[in-house]
């Protein structure tokens with residue numbers, strides 16, 4: 124008989140350090156798969172998912188955001204197994220992990236993995252294409268397969284469906300689950316950059332889903348775009364500089380395309396990892412909703428390569444796209460330091476601000492606090508600060524619509540700030556929903 128078990132390793136009732144293990148087996152033949160192994164960079168030193176003891180047969184990376192891929196070099200440190208992802212996830216993960224090592228080195232912090240570990244992990248990356256099943260070997264059956272569906276969240280993001288290879292008759296007789304799907308981060312609405320997540324999915328038994336925005340609907344996208352454009356243009360008309368803080372992968376390019384759609388007649392710069400990620404995405408045009416539009420927008424961008432470029436750029440009114448999205452380090456800190464006291468300048472946060480991040484603190488207190496060892500700051504910011512919502516996650520409505528559409532037999536809610544509340548709401552609507560907790564994190568399915 125085929126048995127399956129899910130163990131939740133991280134991002135149980137928070138956002139950060141995602142990790143999930145699936146064990147599938149019959150008799151004493153078992154296979155173990157890990158889905159995402161991220162890090163929580165809000166904590167210093169960064170926190171990783173629960174340790175995986177024993178062997179792993181394969182890992183799957185849903186996408187290259189640190190909360191999903193930041194611990195992969197740690198997971199694969201003593202173990203050799205294929206790490207399946209979309210091809211673009213590899214170079215972006217490489218960039219992010221090398222950056223994590225650099226930041227740790229600068230801060231005098233030892234990470235539990237080295238440059239060599241990153242290098243070894245990268246060697247084990249195995250490309251997976253959307254909707255092309257991958258055979259996962261024999262767990263008493265030959266039909267154990269994984270299929271990736273486009274998650275619509277960032278270039279190369281995937282929802283992973285695993286078919287345990289159970290015969291229908293056996294499934295019906297034993298009432299066991301025959302498959303599971305892990306959404307990773309996903310978005311069922313199209314954005315300027317990406318087409319929405321695939322919704323033509325097979326029947327899903329166990330659905331492990333993110334719930335970042337379970338409590339909130341997103342504002343009207345068109346209105347939000349206009350607000351951004353108005354703010355950038357007003358700042359530049361005032362003789363100021365518009366600093367736009369983005370996540371490197373996805374958000375930077377989305378904002379670039381929004382600005383371009385409304386016409387860019389001012390200098391627009393891109394700095395740091397935003398620039399690097401954009402260069403990588405540019406070599407995977409088929410992942411984009413409209414590669415021609417992307418190309419047009421990219422031609423308006425001026426890249427900043429060093430501090431000299433930076434100093435030159437801010438001599439005249441302009442807009443700058445850079446990282447980090449939550450103001451925890453990256454070139455944005457340099458810019459804020461130059462401009463925090465100038466009310467003509469503005470700082471626009473375009474992404475989710477996790478509790479404890481410098482961005483959240485700034486929104487709550489009006490102060491920019493940096494705990495960076497070499498760069499401790501505590502500044503009262505006089506620039507105009509706004510948070511805008513160009514989310515690449517489902518909003519509340521989209522999450523519920525997705526569940527109604529997929530109608531899974533059981534839902535496991537993860538990656539949210541209050542997953543028990545989300546599970547309770549789903550239950551009230553008649554679904555079998557669970558929010559794993561630290562004390563109850565393993566489930567036979």
Ligand SMILES: [Zn+2]
Pocket residue numbers: 186188276308
């Ligand atoms: Zn993400």
Ligand SMILES: [Zn+2]
Pocket residue numbers: 139188190191308538
């Ligand atoms: Zn995430």
